[in-house]
Amino acid sequence: MKNKYTFLMIPPDHGPARQFQITLKGKRLVISGLCSFALLMVGLFSYNLYLSHTVQSQQAQLAALEQLQQENKTKDQEIARLKEESLQVTQDISRIQDLELKLMSILNLDPSKTPSFSTTGTKTTASAELSRGTASPFASQTFISDPEQISRELSLLQDYYNLALDNQEEIKHTPSIFPLKIEAAVASEFGYRRNPFGGYSKEFHNGVDLPCNYGTEVYATASGVVSVSGYDRVYGYLIEIDHGDGIETIYGHNSRLLFKVGEKVEKGDLIAYSGNSGRSTGAHLHYGARINGKTVDPLQFTDFTKEQ
Structure with a gap:
């Protein structure tokens, strides 16, 4: 088909x-x-x-x-760890600040100033340094960001605080603070010096001279009982304080005395006003100390630097 x-x-x-x-x-x-x-x-x-x-x-x-x-989970865990670490650091810093304030109160330190570690003479134990006021737990001024280091600082500060509590009475009766609340360089140091009244003779200066304006407030460097309060032909208006354990401090050339013999004073109390009384060449404070009747350099108890 x-x-x-x-x-x-x-x-x-x-x-x-x-x-x-x-x-x-x-x-x-x-x-x-x-x-x-x-x-x-x-x-x-x-x-x-x-x-x-x-x-x-x-x-x-x-x-x-x-x-x-998985990375986000790891980061979340790291963030949680950092938050916990940050919280711990905040708590540690808060504790450090609290301990610092308590220690400043016990040691009678000025919060506006930053003390530093220092020793006087031979090496001493931490207990002795604290009782004398020559060791300070506030020495480091460097910002600390390492949590472990902050924890170590807290532990060290806690040890100092416990030590201060154990030696609180000894600290109170140790002349470890400066008698003036103003910055003053030492005009005449402890020891032999040239006679300030002329000539070439030398004399033994049994204290330190701290220049200051007439009427400057003078403070007790430790707690104790006033043993002398009156006029002396050499030191003018003079006040002496017995701190116990053979330690005494002397404050001379004042214009006015605020305590009488037998009265108790606390560390940091206002006890007199500076002047130019007695055998003096100008307004200043003569500050001295004795241990068991022997004259010593009064600044050996403090962390005061003579060159300011």
Whole structure:
């Protein structure tokens, strides 16, 4: 037949053959179907490749996301640790400030000044230094940012505070503070000096001369009982305090005395006003000390630096 195609199908056992006829239009439909099927298979294969690539990309993104989540978890833990550490540091600093104030009260130190570690003469124990007022727990002025170092400083300060409490009475009766609340250099030191009244002779100066204006407040450098209060031809208006354990302090050339013999004074009490009375060449305070009747340098008890 014209415009028709005949297909014979012969079985392998040589059975009856079968034939099929399709028209040209049917041929075109078959070819179109085969092409469409081929395009479909190519599309499915391409889509499968796309899905495979997408899955791999998403797996990589999920892995990166999991890594970020782990990093965030680690950072959260670090932040929590730092917060806890910061809280501990804040508490330690607060404790340090509290202990400093308590120690300043016991040692009768001026909070506006920063003392430093110092010793006088030979090496001494921390207990002796604290009782004499020559060792200070407030020596470091460097900013401390290391929490472990702050903890060590707190522990050290706590030891000083406990030591100060144990030696509180001894500290009170040790002349470890300066008799004037003004900055004053030593005009004449303890020991032999040239006679201030002229000539080339030398004399032994049994104290230190602290220049100050007439009427400057003079304070007791330790607690005790007034043993002398009156006028002396050499030291003018003079006050002496017995601090016990053989320690005495002397304050001379005053213009006015505020305590009488037998009265008790506390460390830091205002006891007199400076002047120019007695054998003096100008307004100043003569400050001296004795231990068991022997004259000593009164500044050996303090951390006062002669060169200011």
